[in-house]
Amino acid sequence: MVASSAPLLLLLTLIHLLLCISADDFLSPGSSLSVHQELHSPDGTFTCGFQQISPNASTFSIWFSKSTQKTVVWSANPLHPVYSWGSKVEFNSDGRMNLKDYSGQNVWTNNVSSPDAQRAQLLDSGNLVVKGKGGITLWQSFDSPTDTLLPTQNITAAIKLVSTNRLLVPGHFSFHFDDQYLLTLFYDEKDISFIYWPEPRASIWQKHRNPFNSTTNGILDSWGHFLGSDNATFTAADWGPNISRRLTLDYDGNLRLYSLDKVGNWSVTWMAFPQPCKVRGLCGLNGICVYTPAPACVCAPGYEVIDPSDRSKGCSPRVNISCHGQELEFISLRDTDFLGYDLSDHHFVTVNSCMEICLSDCNCVGFAYLEGTGDCYPKNVLLGGVARSTPATASTGTMYTYRELVLATRKFKDEIGRGASELQKNEDDDVKMALGKVIRVLAEQLKSDDSDQSWIADFIDTRLHGQFNNTQARMTMEVAVSCLEEDRGRRPTMEYVVQMLVSVDEVSKTVVG
Numbered sequence: 410m411v412a413s414s415a416p417l418l419l420l421l422t423l424i425h426l427l428l429c430i431s432a433d434d435f436l437s438p439g440s441s442l443s444v445h446q447e448l449h450s451p452d453g454t455f456t457c458g459f460q461q462i463s464p465n466a467s468t469f470s471i472w473f474s475k476s477t478q479k480t481v482v483w484s485a486n487p488l489h490p491v492y493s494w495g496s497k498v499e500f501n502s503d504g505r506m507n508l509k510d511y512s513g514q515n516v517w518t519n520n521v522s523s524p525d526a527q528r529a530q531l532l533d534s535g536n537l538v539v540k541g542k543g544g545i546t547l548w549q550s551f552d553s554p555t556d557t558l559l560p561t562q563n564i565t566a567a568i569k570l571v572s573t574n575r576l577l578v579p580g581h582f583s584f585h586f587d588d589q590y591l592l593t594l595f596y597d598e599k600d601i602s603f604i605y606w607p608e609p610r611a612s613i614w615q616k617h618r619n620p621f622n623s624t625t626n627g628i629l630d631s632w633g634h635f636l637g638s639d640n641a642t643f644t645a646a647d648w649g650p651n652i653s654r655r656l657t658l659d660y661d662g663n664l665r666l667y668s669l670d671k672v673g674n675w676s677v678t679w680m681a682f683p684q685p686c687k688v689r690g691l692c693g694l695n696g697i698c699v700y701t702p703a704p705a706c707v708c709a710p711g712y713e714v715i716d717p718s719d720r721s722k723g724c725s726p727r728v729n730i731s732c733h734g735q736e737l738e739f740i741s742l743r744d745t746d747f748l749g750y751d752l753s754d755h756h757f758v759t760v761n762s763c764m765e766i767c768l769s770d771c772n773c774v775g776f777a778y779l780e781g782t783g784d785c786y787p788k789n790v791l792l793g794g795v796a797r798s799t800p801a802t803a804s805t806g807t808m809y810t811y812r813e814l815v816l817a818t819r820k821f822k823d824e825i826g827r828g829a830s831e832l833q834k835n836e837d838d839d840v841k842m843a844l845g846k847v848i849r850v851l852a853e854q855l856k857s858d859d860s861d862q863s864w865i866a867d868f869i870d871t872r873l874h875g876q877f878n879n880t881q882a883r884m885t886m887e888v889a890v891s892c893l894e895e896d897r898g899r900r901p902t903m904e905y906v907v908q909m910l911v912s913v914d915e916v917s918k919t920v921v922g
């Protein structure tokens with residue numbers, strides 16, 4: 410057995426050697442890299458080659474060799490994958506790299522044209538470079554990142570990270586310098602674009618940013634410390650040398666710093682949003698982000714999911730509200746907030762006046778109303794919805810006040826009454842699913858006799874900074890779970906879900922107070 414397998418091994422090794430371009434692991438002018446060939450960085454950390462994204466489609470990419478998922482950090486033309494057979498990258502004598510599909514169609518080029526091109530090489534930093542005479546860099550992949558920055562890679566004014574999903578399809582989020590030289594996270598979707606990090610409502614001093622430096626540069630060092638010319642700064646929890654790291658703008662809009670462990674798994678060592686629902690726009694138009702405790706999207710009452718496989722596409726209205734001749738009712742969502750898009754703002758008004766203001770404007774789809782101060786904000790777009798949002802300023806003297814958001818939905822009467830109850834049922838099902846998830850997780854946790862009670866904190870508002878009584882928190886959860894189990898037939902409304910979440914908060918508050 411052993412004797413017969415040895416020649417086979419040798420043969421395989423030989424084939425492998427023949428397939429790999431050379432022991433030096435670089436491309437010389439006039440050579441090419443086929444789909445089954447790879448370039449490796451000298452220390453083996455990175456690999457460059459064709460990464461299969463579906464049975465027949467591959468991208469020319471760079472990835473971490475030792476990560477279990479072969480995490481891609483760069484791709485030549487992610488929107489135009491090539492056929493997994495017969496495609497190649499040519500390295501011409503003038504330093505130009507051409508990515509060619511099996512048909513010979515050029516899908517990407519690095520645009521180099523130099524009489525001095527000497528080699529294309531993958532560096533230990535994960536940078537694919539074309540070098541000329543005297544070691545000068547003619548082109549580098551570091552200048553055109555996709556969704557990831559590596560240590561020592563600069564982010565400059567010309568560079569933009571865009572969130573992508575597993576198939577490298579771009580999402581709605583991007584990371585780049587804004588026109589005031591600040592490193593910023595943006596949400597972009599058709600006619601809508603806004604900044605969600607740093608917190609747009611904070612002053613420049615609260616942001617700890619320096620807006621007066623027009624240098625526009627930022628860099629993550631190998632120890633895990635990021636510093637931008639605008640003073641944007643953060644540090645990995647495992648700050649130190651000799652760790653593989655990456656800074657990625659994930660598909661959910663969160664900017665995360667990752668470290669690779671010994672078995673090839675990634676762990677998050679810093680993120681822009683420890684509470685992911687605060688990534689405004691995560692649930693798209695008319696969507697609301699709720700913690701279950703993992704963030705999940707539900708539609709605002711009266712709206713339905715556009716694409717169940719991608720909740721960032723948001724929700725569309727079940728019924729278009731025309732301006733006149735419809736009877737409307739408002740549904741209130743306590744402790745929920747939507748971002749901006751205020752048609753106007755009013756102060757010291759009653760809820761009823763606010764409602765009238767909204768009804769009198771055809772563009773108004775709902776309004777935010779702040780109890781206590783009587784602030785009223787009619788809105789024409791519902792975006793960035795989040796349940797259990799940031800506490801409003803303590804204007805009422807209580808510890809937390811909540812924005813009460815009231816949404817306009819159509820009120821069905823008489824002859825179409827049956828239709829209405831049908832709609833209501835679907836709506837509740839969406840909410841029920843999210844709630845059901847919370848309840849299942851809770852019930853499971855409560856049943857387990859685990860002495861480790863740290864999970865409780867996941868269900869408690871982070872604003873309490875862990876200052877709550879575990880026993881009391883647990884008690885409330887038990888009550889909540891048992892109530893829901895007994896009343897299986899009753900469909901909870903969106904308002905009820907949010908109120909249930911708030912009630913946990915109320916108890917914790919009592920404990921603190």
Ligand SMILES: *[C@@H]1O[C@H](CO)[C@@H](O)[C@H](O)[C@H]1NC(C)=O
Binds near residue numbers: 464465
């Ligand atoms: C891949 O290509 C082969 C040959 O062209 C074809 O038969 C097959 O259906 C393709 N598979 C997919 C998943 O597209």
Ligand SMILES: *[C@@H]1O[C@H](CO)[C@@H](O)[C@H](O)[C@H]1NC(C)=O
Binds near residue numbers: 518519520553
């Ligand atoms: C190369 O040049 C073309 C045309 O100017 C441009 O569209 C393309 O983005 C460039 N490619 C790179 C990698 O810079």
Ligand SMILES: *[C@@H]1O[C@H](CO)[C@@H](O)[C@H](O)[C@H]1NC(C)=O
Binds near residue numbers: 551561562563626
């Ligand atoms: C990053 O920027 C610094 C300062 O501008 C420069 O010295 C360095 O060469 C750049 N690094 C890369 C990989 O381009």
Ligand SMILES: *[C@@H]1O[C@H](CO)[C@@H](O)[C@H](O)[C@H]1NC(C)=O
Binds near residue numbers: 617640
């Ligand atoms: C830069 O950021 C650090 C840390 O956030 C902060 O302490 C410092 O005050 C900031 N400097 C300026 C000029 O904003």
Ligand SMILES: *[C@@H]1O[C@H](CO)[C@@H](O)[C@H](O)[C@H]1NC(C)=O
Binds near residue numbers: 623625639
């Ligand atoms: C501007 O940023 C550059 C690069 O990060 C830094 O070297 C320089 O000191 C900064 N200037 C000011 C005035 O902060």
Ligand SMILES: *[C@@H]1O[C@H](CO)[C@@H](O)[C@H](O)[C@H]1NC(C)=O
Binds near residue numbers: 650651
């Ligand atoms: C980091 O790696 C270098 C080179 O391999 C080694 O000399 C050094 O001791 C390592 N440092 C730590 C803290 O492991």
Ligand SMILES: *[C@@H]1O[C@H](CO)[C@@H](O)[C@H](O)[C@H]1NC(C)=O
Binds near residue numbers: 477674
């Ligand atoms: C690494 O990740 C894999 C897949 O995600 C998981 O099955 C495995 O348990 C993880 N290993 C460790 C040591 O965390």
Ligand SMILES: *[C@@H]1O[C@H](CO)[C@@H](O)[C@H](O)[C@H]1NC(C)=O
Binds near residue numbers: 728
């Ligand atoms: C609402 O109006 C839009 C645009 O006019 C249309 O595409 C959509 O189908 C309408 N929805 C319903 C439920 O009628």
Ligand SMILES: *[C@@H]1O[C@H](CO)[C@@H](O)[C@H](O)[C@H]1NC(C)=O
Binds near residue numbers: 878881
């Ligand atoms: C937590 O609440 C329980 C029940 O109300 C009480 O017996 C216990 O002393 C409290 N623990 C702390 C640390 O306050």
